[in-house]
Amino acid sequence: MDQNNCTSLHGFVLLGFSDHPKLEMVLSGVVTIFYFVTWVGNTAIILASLLDPHLHTPMYFFLRNLSFLDLCFTTSVVPQMLVNLWGPDKTISYEGCVTQLYVYMWLGSTECLLLGVMCYDRFTAICKPLHYFVIMNPHLCLRMVITVWSISLANSVILCTLTLNLPRCGNNLVDHFLCELPAMVKIACIDTTRVEMSVFALGIVIVLTPLSLILISYGYIAKAVLRIKSNAGRQKAINTCGSHLTVVSIFYGTIIYMYLQPGNSASQDQGKFLTVFYTIITPSLNPLVYTLRNKDMKNALRKLVRLDHESTKLKRSQVS
Template sequence: MFQANWTTGTVFIFLGFSHYPKVEIIIFVLCLLMYLTTLLGNIVLISITILDFHLHTPMYFFLSNLSFLDIWYTSSALTPMLVNFVSRKNTISFSGCASQMYLSLAMGSTECILLSMMAYDRYVAICNPLRYSIIMNRRLCVRIAAGSWVTGCLTALVETLSVLQLSLCGNSIINHFACEILAVLKLVCGDTSMAQLIMLVISILILPMPMLLICISYAFILTNILRISSVDGRSKAFSTCAAHLTVVVLFYGTALSMYLKPSAIDSQEIDKCMALVYAGLTPMLNPIIYSLRNKEVKVAVKKLLIRNAFNTVLISILK
């Protein structure tokens, strides 16, 4: 194999799920449905959060950030795969690959941090309800959101640059459906220990530590829930926490198994399936579990639909 630096003329070929032609069409349909559902759910959530002043609270401020993030995250991972499947090209340029790798890392890292901050917000709301508005004031919420975005984008930039400066082995075939950093790293010649060390350090900071904060927050939340005298109130709180934790386990569990698994374990096919879970499934579930099941959001959606229907009828009458 000859060595070559990354150049703007480099074109990469995705293997994707081409080894399984019978399953490939099923995966395409599922990914398309996940993507469309993710777009619809998150756009609806962002819209009602902006339009309904009753939802101008810290929780929905963070949820709208999460929705905006998930749209970009899913689009960066799934859109090129869907386009390639339809066009039957399965190729991507150097700039496209670098952009996709950076965006996926940036959005994924930001989501890890943001989910832990949302768990802290729920902890304050349930365990310190009287001081909630004082602690989670607007300035702090903006700083938390901005800090999550800046940290996620900077760590992704460091990881991406650590790989882009390495030399390729002349092989441009990526055994994945996207420019996932671990799959791209397999094309590199020479010593990759520094890039792997950087990824390990960042992965530890971005994955286990935020997840530990989430676990601690929910431990206090569950302890507080057990003190609720009402059986209905307790069961409702438990079901809400269970739903939130399901999304957290899906997202962090698959990401942890991808980025912190032992180097001896190398199954690219399993990695592809896991990537579909944290890049496609969890962004689709987030708006459903975190908000669209809430009574406040349902009321806001109904009001928005009624308002739009009324405006349409009024315009037609005036014409």
């Protein structure tokens, strides 16, 4: 029987932090807390921006997409991660591993590109304010989002298929707590230089291309902000762009460190902690970053809380 087929039957063993059982207990608590915060924060942003008519603008359309993406991104990882951290059973079925690999890569690539699109939205709003709603019309916004998801899906299919076609010679021990592409490449029993070069090349396109456009856009944005004479207008622009720039710095910093190092020089434990950071912690920070620095979003969230409070009071009065 083919050795890859043997792996297909038996699945994979996700080693994770199995050599540090106390660390696994701490991490399981941290992951659970941040996953809860991610769900509450991003769901609140989606509901608030949908229910408040003042937030039916391109900026909040993209922010809703980012929040939805973060919910899917963490959910593709956390349930299996918690199973891995909580008990002695570290196995995942072949089908489950393949699904996680494709979905994880798809959603991660989408976030890279979506942050670039969000920067273009901010560039248009600040540098071309009089033409903003003409340029960023609903049709264009929808088309941009569909394009981002489609390109990311193609990237995932190419890289993950290349990785899964590598012979593993019966090796099913993955030194990670999820089926992540670099960890899956490492268990191949042949020279993986060509696959690693493909990952690096597509990484340049998916990661560095939007990042370069973001940096160029912020150069123009900085010039435009300096020309704003009103202190209030300047502060509003800084707050709006500062939120996006904070998210970009956190997300791209960890992604570049993980995927675009020559020879993947980061240690395996470093890679695991960085994966926890950008898949669990960063999505939970996004709602805080966008709400704490955004007056309109804070007002919308207050309305959402009042609406929920009034609904609860009405139900109680009907019961009594």
